[in-house]
Amino acid sequence: MKKFLALVLVLILASSAFAAENPAKLKTTSQLKTEKLAAQRGTVGQYIAEDLLGDKKGDLLTTYEKYVDAVSALLQGKVRAIIMDEMPAKRFIASVEGLAIMDEALSEENYAMGFKKGNAELVAQVNKALAEIKADGTLDKIFAKYYETFLAGDSSSIKPEDIDFNKGAKGGKLVVGTEAGFAPYELKVGSGFIGIDVEMCAAIAKKLDKELVIINMNFDALPMAVSTNKVDLICAGITVTEERKENMDFSDNYVVGAKQVALVKADDYEK
Amino acid sequence: MRNNYQSRKALSRGDLLLGLVGIYLIYLLYASGFFTAEAWADFNRRFYQNFVKDRRYMMLVDGLKATIFMTSGATLIGLIVGLILSVIRVAHKGGAKIPVLNWLAESYITVLRGTPAMVQLLIWNFTIFASARDLNTQYIAILAFGLNSGAYIAEIFRGGIEAIDPGQMEAARSLGLSYGTSMKRVVLPQALRNIIPMLFNEFIALLKETSVAGYIGIDDLTRAGQNIQALTLEHSQPLVMVAIIYLVIVMLLTKFVSKLEQWLSRGRRR
Numbered sequence: 001m002k003k004f005l006a007l008v009l010v011l012i013l014a015s016s017a018f019a020a021e022n023p024a025k026l027k028t029t030s031q032l033k034t035e036k037l038a039a040q041r042g043t044v045g046q047y048i049a050e051d052l053l054g055d056k057k058g059d060l061l062t063t064y065e066k067y068v069d070a071v072s073a074l075l076q077g078k079v080r081a082i083i084m085d086e087m088p089a090k091r092f093i094a095s096v097e098g099l100a101i102m103d104e105a106l107s108e109e110n111y112a113m114g115f116k117k118g119n120a121e122l123v124a125q126v127n128k129a130l131a132e133i134k135a136d137g138t139l140d141k142i143f144a145k146y147y148e149t150f151l152a153g154d155s156s157s158i159k160p161e162d163i164d165f166n167k168g169a170k171g172g173k174l175v176v177g178t179e180a181g182f183a184p185y186e187l188k189v190g191s192g193f194i195g196i197d198v199e200m201c202a203a204i205a206k207k208l209d210k211e212l213v214i215i216n217m218n219f220d221a222l223p224m225a226v227s228t229n230k231v232d233l234i235c236a237g238i239t240v241t242e243e244r245k246e247n248m249d250f251s252d253n254y255v256v257g258a259k260q261v262a263l264v265k266a267d268d269y270e271k
Numbered sequence: 272m273r274n275n276y277q278s279r280k281a282l283s284r285g286d287l288l289l290g291l292v293g294i295y296l297i298y299l300l301y302a303s304g305f306f307t308a309e310a311w312a313d314f315n316r317r318f319y320q321n322f323v324k325d326r327r328y329m330m331l332v333d334g335l336k337a338t339i340f341m342t343s344g345a346t347l348i349g350l351i352v353g354l355i356l357s358v359i360r361v362a363h364k365g366g367a368k369i370p371v372l373n374w375l376a377e378s379y380i381t382v383l384r385g386t387p388a389m390v391q392l393l394i395w396n397f398t399i400f401a402s403a404r405d406l407n408t409q410y411i412a413i414l415a416f417g418l419n420s421g422a423y424i425a426e427i428f429r430g431g432i433e434a435i436d437p438g439q440m441e442a443a444r445s446l447g448l449s450y451g452t453s454m455k456r457v458v459l460p461q462a463l464r465n466i467i468p469m470l471f472n473e474f475i476a477l478l479k480e481t482s483v484a485g486y487i488g489i490d491d492l493t494r495a496g497q498n499i500q501a502l503t504l505e506h507s508q509p510l511v512m513v514a515i516i517y518l519v520i521v522m523l524l525t526k527f528v529s530k531l532e533q534w535l536s537r538g539r540r541r
Binding site: 008216228 | 326486
């Protein structure tokens with residue numbers, strides 16, 4: 001019987017030890033250099049966190065497959081901040097209570113679509129189509145639509161059925177790989193997909209007279225998928241970096257100056 | 272199996288410990304305000320958001336369909352591959368002169384059992400079938416999981432057959448039956464008693480194994496839960512629901528296996 005009592009006592013003590021609060025609040029991003037950080041695996045957020053932490057990244061950085069997992073870890077106090085893109089961070093703020101974005105941005109990045117190295121023909125076609133939808137205002141309309149709904153916390157007014165995937169097009173298929181857990185850029189709803197990237201790819205597919213096919217996979221599997229021709233291109237809010245350029249070709253940028261920010265708990269942040 | 276003597280025994284230490292841990296967990300829930308009206312309302316609201324709104328439960332249903340389709344297909348391939356491999360292995364041991372075939376079967380089993388199913392799945396999808404773009408990815412998953420499972424099923428068959436006392440074969444042969452007839456009429460019927468429950472265990476293991484299929488872009492049950500998470504930004508409920516669905520299927524299968532075991536061992540001398 002003594003053993004059981006001891007066990008219960010240990011459990012109680014352990015749970016109270018985990019519940020201990022860290023008193024000093026975060027003020028500037030420079031404090032993050034010695035804190036536990038999270039990022040989605042394979043994203044630029046991970047690279048920025050690695051740069052911030054330096055030698056300590058092995059101990060302090062946790063990478064997650066899904067953003068939802070990272071946000072749970074943050075709310076449970078397992079990490080102090082998530083390094084991620086500003087837009088998805090804003091969507092989290094709009095839908096989950098108790099989160100805040102640190103004012104100071106960590107860097108600014110550009111997004112582009114990724115192609116297999118050497119696939120110059122498709123890159124040229126997509127760039128031409130992208131330039132056209134930029135010029136006629138289609139792209140701006142898509143962005144505006146998602147800013148008004150998603151970032152205001154409304155995730156149900158955009159339906160996947162309303163997006164024209166150009167079914168049965170004569171020019172064949174345009175297979176796009178993405179990771180549909182990155183709203184407002186891409187999100188799986190029911191059996192379909194919505195998001196800025198999805199609608200942009202749909203508009204490009206229409207220009208190319210191709211049917212859009214979306215394949216949803218893990219973010220860190222995307223470069224592999226495009227380099228083995230599993231998909232024609234990948235479009236998942238992918239940041240253009242010099243390192244990635246060595247293994248992948250990129251289209252022209254479709255988002256310029258997307259901020260990388262630190263998502264933290266609201267009660268842990270002092271402006 | 273638990274006999275009458277054991278079940279009449281007083282509560283064991285293990286039961287007491289389990290009870291205490293249970294009480295402690297309920298206390299923790301109580302202390303965190305789980306049993307208040309607000310908490311219930313919140314739970315219901317989140318439940319509505321996760322599963323009811325916009326017919327989101329259909330995402331789980333579709334995921335379950337994919338999981339069951341992959342598991343069944345993979346089991347079928349596994350059975351065929353396992354049968355062929357085990358026949359080779361058993362025949363070789365029984366004196367057939369097939370050293371090359373036996374070596375091939377052994378190597379197959381070593382390689383496929385010696386590497387994780389997920390790594391095999393990635394290799395099948397991104398290396399071997401790299402150029403197969405119009406092929407439904409689920410078929411690639413069925414092939415990968417099926418061939419993997421075949422290696423395990425081969426060992427289940429072989430183990431089941433070799434567990435039968437060699438005296439049975441010797442007795443049958445000494446009565447003038449051929450090797451094939453002795454196998455078919457004497458050894459295999461007894462071996463099946465051991466094999467069938469183990470096959471169902473393999474099926475259960477496979478069902479859970481397919482949860483890594485999301486990696487190659489298949490929205491299976493696990494991935495469906497993650498898709499709901501991404502949609503509602505809620506962590507616990509979709510995952511717990513997915514876990515419950517797996518658990519219910521496995522429990523139903525387990526129940527079925529234990530009934531089957533009873534039926535198979537009917538008339539067996541104890």
